[in-house]
Amino acid sequence: MERMHVLVCAGTGCTSSLSAQxxxxxxxxxxxxxLQTEVKVIKTGCFGLCQKGPIVAIHPDRVFYCHVxxxxxxxxxxxxxxxxxxVKRLELTDIDEVTKEKIxxxxxxxxxxxxxxxxxxxxxxxxxxxIDEYIAMEGYMALGKALTTMTPQEVIDEVKKSxxxxxxxxxxxxxxxxxxxxxxxxxxxxxxxxADEGDPGAFMDRSILEGDPHVVLESMAIAGYAxxxxxxxxxxxxxxxxxxxxxxxxxxxxxELGLLGNNIFSSGFDFDIEIRLGAGAFVCxxxxxxxxxxxxxxxxxxxxxxxxxxxxxxxxxxxINNVETFANVAPILRKGSEWFASxxxxxxxxxxxxxxxxxxSNTGLVEVPMGTTLREVIYEIGGGCPDxxxxxxxxxxxxxxxxxxEADLDTGIDFDNLVALGSMMGSGGxxxxxxxxxxxxxxxxxxxxxxxxSCGKCSPCRIGTKRMLxxxxxxxxxxxxxxxxxxxxxxxxxxxxxxLCGLGQTASNPVLSTLxxxxxxxxxxxxxxxxxxxxxxxxxTYSIEAELCRKCGLCARNCPTSAITGVLGKEVYxxxxxxxxxxxxxMTACRFGAVLRx
Amino acid sequence: MKTLQDLQKLRDEAKKRxxxxxxxxxxxxxxxxxxxxxxxxxxxxxxxxVEACAKEHYDCTVTxxxxxxxxxxxxxxxxxxxxxxKTTYIHVDAKKAVEILESHVKNGILLEAYSLQ
Numbered sequence: 284m285e286r287m288h289v290l291v292c293a294g295t296g297c298t299s300s301l302s303a304q305x306x307x308x309x310x311x312x313x314x315x316x317x318l319q320t321e322v323k324v325i326k327t328g329c330f331g332l333c334q335k336g337p338i339v340a341i342h343p344d345r346v347f348y349c350h351v352x353x354x355x356x357x358x359x360x361x362x363x364x365x366x367x368x369x370v371k372r373l374e375l376t377d378i379d380e381v382t383k384e385k386i387x388x389x390x391x392x393x394x395x396x397x398x399x400x401x402x403x404x405x406x407x408x409x410x411x412x413x414i415d416e417y418i419a420m421e422g423y424m425a426l427g428k429a430l431t432t433m434t435p436q437e438v439i440d441e442v443k444k445s446x447x448x449x450x451x452x453x454x455x456x457x458x459x460x461x462x463x464x465x466x467x468x469x470x471x472x473x474x475x476x477x478a479d480e481g482d483p484g485a486f487m488d489r490s491i492l493e494g495d496p497h498v499v500l501e502s503m504a505i506a507g508y509a510x511x512x513x514x515x516x517x518x519x520x521x522x523x524x525x526x527x528x529x530x531x532x533x534x535x536x537x538x539e540l541g542l543l544g545n546n547i548f549s550s551g552f553d554f555d556i557e558i559r560l561g562a563g564a565f566v567c568x569x570x571x572x573x574x575x576x577x578x579x580x581x582x583x584x585x586x587x588x589x590x591x592x593x594x595x596x597x598x599x600x601x602x603i604n605n606v607e608t609f610a611n612v613a614p615i616l617r618k619g620s621e622w623f624a625s626x627x628x629x630x631x632x633x634x635x636x637x638x639x640x641x642x643x644s645n646t647g648l649v650e651v652p653m654g655t656t657l658r659e660v661i662y663e664i665g666g667g668c669p670d671x672x673x674x675x676x677x678x679x680x681x682x683x684x685x686x687x688x689e690a691d692l693d694t695g696i697d698f699d700n701l702v703a704l705g706s707m708m709g710s711g712g713x714x715x716x717x718x719x720x721x722x723x724x725x726x727x728x729x730x731x732x733x734x735x736x737s738c739g740k741c742s743p744c745r746i747g748t749k750r751m752l753x754x755x756x757x758x759x760x761x762x763x764x765x766x767x768x769x770x771x772x773x774x775x776x777x778x779x780x781x782x783l784c785g786l787g788q789t790a791s792n793p794v795l796s797t798l799x800x801x802x803x804x805x806x807x808x809x810x811x812x813x814x815x816x817x818x819x820x821x822x823x824t825y826s827i828e829a830e831l832c833r834k835c836g837l838c839a840r841n842c843p844t845s846a847i848t849g850v851l852g853k854e855v856y857x858x859x860x861x862x863x864x865x866x867x868x869x870m871t872a873c874r875f876g877a878v879l880r881x
Numbered sequence: 882m883k884t885l886q887d888l889q890k891l892r893d894e895a896k897k898r899x900x901x902x903x904x905x906x907x908x909x910x911x912x913x914x915x916x917x918x919x920x921x922x923x924x925x926x927x928x929x930x931v932e933a934c935a936k937e938h939y940d941c942t943v944t945x946x947x948x949x950x951x952x953x954x955x956x957x958x959x960x961x962x963x964x965x966x967k968t969t970y971i972h973v974d975a976k977k978a979v980e981i982l983e984s985h986v987k988n989g990i991l992l993e994a995y996s997l998q
Contacts, residue, residue, distance in 0.1 A: 286943050548888075549884060
């Protein structure tokens with residue numbers, strides 16, 4: 284009989300740092316001590332604290348280990364599992380601000396204490412490949428309740444009353460979307476789950492599918508019942524292999540138990556789901572392009588209307604919701620719309636999952652109630668910028684979003700506040716930037732991404748983004764003029780106003796946002812030919828301060844292009860700017876701080 | 882699966898298997914499993930506790946712990962309630978262990994005969 288559960292994160296992040304080997308090692312150590320029947324090892328989804336992975340949690344002791352390597356398995360098994368002495372050196376800890384003592388209790392650790400988990404509730408708690416564990420967490424009860432005690436209209440009303448808004452970016456009210464599709468004449472309709480997560484730095488949809496695939500399937504079936512659809516598609520990118528595999532397992536298990544298929548709960552309602560793999564094009568996250576891709580055509584958007592709710596996949600009424608949106612539907616039906624509506628702000632209800640990345644101590648996934656301030660997310664949960672660097676900005680909404688600065692940190696996060704500040708919620712990627720990030724370079728990075736991902740159907744996006752990238756590159760490389768700046772801004776507005784779909788319409792946002800908030804950095808690049816953050820190589824100069832140079836020659840020995848000359852012990856060393864490739868090797872090598880960067 | 886009741890039945894069964902991850906139980910039963918405890922016979926005690934819990938679904942978790950510091954009294958079983966009140970049972974064997982569960986954990990009656998005075 285089992286007395287202990289060892290949960291090991293098998294999400295993408297921890298898998299890439301050898302969590303699969305950790306599982307194998309723990310299992311073989313358990314066999315050595317003949318503990319394999321009483322201690323069960325379970326592979327779970329993401330715990331959220333990806334920075335500290337692989338994560339291993341031991342229950343019922345509620346001990347969390349971080350940075351566990353396969354070599355640590357023997358110690359964990361022999362010390363903790365066999366003798367009951369937790370391995371302190373691996374435990375996740377925090378420092379108590381008052382007493383300065385270490386906190387081991389998982390419920391007091393700030394990263395988790397500030398969070399409220401609805402969409403991620405089961406991630407890191409259950410085995411995503413075992414439907415019984417999902418059912419133990421009240422799984423499929425919402426579907427059962429809807430099918431046996433509610434009419435389709437009551438389901439839609441419940442979702443409307445909850446105030447749930449689409450988590451994929453736009454924040455469109457989910458209940459209203461369902462109503463449009465339900466109002467269409469009876470006949471073939473479809474439910475699509477948009478799992479084509481494309482923003483650089485966003486990985487919440489992947490983590491939900493990896494950690495709790497059944498919640499998405501259950502909610503899709505609920506949506507199908509609500510609008511009168513009997514078929515669903517999960518459109519997911521092929522580059523999420525772990526998520527695809529777990530979805531397939533989940534589908535198989537749900538069908539075996541009759542939770543998908545014909546006559547579910549003897550209600551006469553049929554529903555089944557198919558997985559459609561996408562090739563990973565950003566534009567296919569746009570719903571009309573996604574529909575084209577599902578139909579086997581090239582993924583290109585078309586003008587709206589008609590909206591998908593009227594004419595979607597195969598020309599039939601279709602609703603498309605994002606993974607995280609679906610992850611909220613089953614809990615809403617189970618616990619009631621009032622419960623959900625009591626969380627969050629006036630116009631944005633519930634919670635939002637954010638993928639924290641960039642210059643932040645606790646990279647990972649966090650879920651907080653709407654209205655939580657950026658400061659709480661970035662500093663209290665995220666742990667702030669590492670190495671005591673100064674916070675500069677946070678980029679939200681990916682290539683469609685914008686930047687928020689120090690001044691915005693105390694604003695509560697919700698759909699409308701972020702738009703009012705010139706950014707957007709997007710799917711929830713949060714890239715933190717510190718003093719070492721050049722904002723022009725950041726804008727160029729996103730534009731480079733857009734140029735790659737533009738489908739080419741409309742010329743403002745196809746040509747306009749390419750021209751903007753050229754201008755940004757000119758500015759970064761020191762060829763920018765005052766005219767480049769004004770032309771960049773003019774073109775950014777043009778592309779925004781005239782593009783066909785959301786991709787082009789929002790492609791200028793990173794440029795406009797950085798131009799507005801960090802104009803001085805653009806000016807420094809253009810007029811002073813300097814990059815204040817020392818990122819743009821062409822604008823850097825390295826020199827050696829003669830008074831500080833100890834003539835040791837270390838810089839010259841590390842220079843890959845022999846650009847530094849001097850005489851060991853006798854003459855100070857000098858850098859030849861013509862030969863210098865601005866790699867910074869001399870600066871790293873110098874022990875006396877004599878190499879200066881400007 | 883045909884009805885909601887079928888699902889509820891499956892849920893209740895499955896719940897028992899994951900309850901230890903949720904941490905809201907009435908009692909925590911700790912068994913001293915350091916070298917001293919194991920030498921004195923804590924292993925059969927732990928096995929008996931785990932098996933009895935699996936059979937009867939007592940409202941508790943069973944955990945092993947390190948050396949409690951009173952090696953002469955091993956095997957030691959500690960029962961902690963939700964307020965943190967601790968009862969220490971000493972010289973426990975497999976039979977006594979089951980009695981402790983039945984009396985203390987199930988009915989809330991301390992077994993003074995086995996506890997450390």
